[in-house]
Amino acid sequence: MYGQMMYQPLLVSSLLEHAANYHADTPIISKNTDGSMHHTDWAGISSRAKQCANFLKSLHLEQGDRIATLAWNNHRHIETWYAISGSGYVCHTINPRLFPEQLIYIIQDAQDKVLFFDQTFVPLINAIKKHIPNIELFICLDTYNESVKEALPETVFYEELIQSQSGHFDWPELDELCASSLCYTSGTTGNPKGVLYSHRSTLLHTFASCLPDSLNLSSKDIMLPVVPMFHVHAWGSPYVAAMMGCSLILPGSALDGDSLVQLIDQYKVTVSLGVPTIWQSLISSAKKLNSTLPSLNRNVVGGSACPPSMIETFKTDFNCDTIHAWGMTEASPLGTVNHLKGKHLNLSKTEQFNVRLSQGRPPFGIRIRLVDAENDNKPLSNNGIETGNLQIQGHWIVNRYYGQENIALTEDGWFDTGDIASMNQDGFLNISDRAKDLIKSGGEWISSVELENIAMAHPKIDMAAVIAAYHPRWDERPVVIAVKSTTGQITETELLEFYQDKIAKWQIPDKVIFVDAIPLSGTGKMLKRKLREDYGNTLI
Structure with missing residues (x-):
């Protein structure tokens, strides 16, 4: 017998609809490629995303076609992001920091048909253009620019394309299991591999990311995603921000420490996300500029292990709690997040600090285990001492890589992360290293x-x-x-x-x-x- 409840598919477009309906005037502030600031809100993002969706509809693409973006964290990128996935196409975010050969490979592998790009990437596109004949349309995410047109004559301009389009659009009711976006791994051990996310996996990942023991977000937060949108969806932050209706400060291409300190202090950012190298730069700039980052109450560190000294510096010098997290492209990326449990509150400050050094524990929807890979994947004890290969299961974990027939899992259905770790009885994960390192x-x-x-x-x-x-x-x-x-x-x-x-x-x-x-x-x-x-x- 089935439950007698209303059914609605879990779709990316519903996130933007929610933000526009109930957080319409919440600010979205974005730094443009020329350094100027653009002010809009969730209502504005929604309206322009629908204009973009109407334009995409005019191209007569087929559901599931891949549309690529080569752009920084800015308002136009978010508009296209929602327009593509919400319309039933696959949003393929491209990492411009990959080698040209890798860029060519992933664009061909994905068979992208349209490429949205920021004007800073014109030289890069010119360098690879003859190797990506599958791209039928190049769209610059800006107003008309003569120098861009001269350098890349095929270019059409985003603002010109959407200005005549209606801001009304009925998002299609898609199958929640259909693909919504595509990200490629960084390719450190060969060609990058594509991970194809579904609407369902993305929405479930977003729910989990918002939880108090995850990013602990609310509509009162002002979020600065320093991690780029081309790096596993900026760890899902644009989705999370829409679900919670919080404000977004988008840094564009200016990811240096001085620029980030200015954004945090000027717009009173409360939470920010980035890799350790970014935070090291931020700490140096804040000290140089005599800023205590008074609004920043927490920062999320992922991508690689966070040095204990960095956690201590943020707390001691800036009164900012560092949330240590672990994930990967194949996990959408959330795997574990470090928050103290109730029983830890009675510990001394030193003991609490030692707990916070680990990568944390999985949210609901994720299971992790340690195995002895040299002994038929024999499960190991969660005693905080034994180390083994870290494997993961969950609602937003890869099943097979894009375009590959073979399942990417062990025989009993786990994904091997390539990390070596220990885990205690509460599920707190302590990653020793990458197996190859x-x-x-x-x-x-x-x-x-x-x-x-x-x-x-x-x-x-x-x-x-x-x-x-x-x-x-x-x-x-x-x-x-x-x-x-x-x-x-x-x-x-x-x-x-x-x-x-x-x-x-x-x-x-x-x-x-x-x-x-x-x-x-x-x-x-x-x-x-x-x-x-x-x-x-x-x-x-």
Whole structure:
């Protein structure tokens, strides 16, 4: 017997409809590519998204056709984002920081038909244009610009296209299981792989992201998503903001520390999301500009492990709680979030701090487990000590990669994340490392993340990566690649001495190499593969 309740499909368009109906005048403030600020609200975003949808309808595309965006976090990108998915097409957000060969690959693999782009990406499009013949229409997300037209004659302009379109549009009632958007992995171990999200998975992910033990959002919040919309939907923040009706501050291409401090202070941002490298830049700029970031009460850190020193700095210097989270493209991306449980409130501040260092626990809708991959995926105990391969199941977890026939899961239906972790009885996850980044020295494992966190705690170090270098006796030994702080000098001996009494002596790195900058991936993660190529033989 079925329940006798009303059925409505879970659709992306319903998020925008809700925001427009019940949070119409909530501000959406966006930085344009020319540096100017654009002020609108959820009603304005909804109306223009419908104008865009009416234009897309005139193209006579088929449901499920892929439409690409190559754009920063701005109001026009959000308008097209909702228009594409809401109309029944697939919104393919492209990461412009990928190598040109990777960009060509994913545009061809997705068989995108239309490309929306910010004018800053004209040189990039010109460089790859002859290799992407499947793109039938190039649309610049701006008003008419003669220089853009000269550089890319095929271009038509967004504002001209939608100005004659009606702001009324009836979003189609789609099957909630149909595809809504497409994101590709960063391709650090080969070609990027596509992850095709459904309307249902996206809505369930959005519900979970809003929970108090997740992002803890409300309509009173002012959110600054620093993580780009081309990086797993800015971790779902535009969806979450619409569901809760909170205000959005969209930074455009200005992701430097000084610009972010200005946005946070000027618009009284309460919550922001980004990777550790972004927060390191923000901390440096805030101190330089003598800002205490008074409005910012929490920030979300993901993408890679957050150094404990960063959590402490945000709390001590800025009275800002850092929410440590873990996820990946294949998980939409939310996997776990760190919030204290009720039983932790009676702990000392030091004990609470130690709990907050982990990547947290899964929300409802996600299950995680640790297995011994070398022993037929034998499940391991959740005792906070045993480490194993992290695997995940859930309503918004990938089943198979786009365009591939083979299921991406284990025989018993779990997705292997490639992470090595431990987990306690409450489900708090402590990721030791990526499996490929672990260092095996004399048959014993060393966590590169743990060594990086120690280096990052030194006040004269701005950024640090630890890699495995080949060793004639021990097979591999850890080497630190570090960027010195501009506020002071430090020697190799001083940094290595900093490791004393913090870890076992045999785990202390063999060498420190100081560099001007550490190469980053398109999602802001340190490119350890490149570092291993450059410095992997430094001990031989």
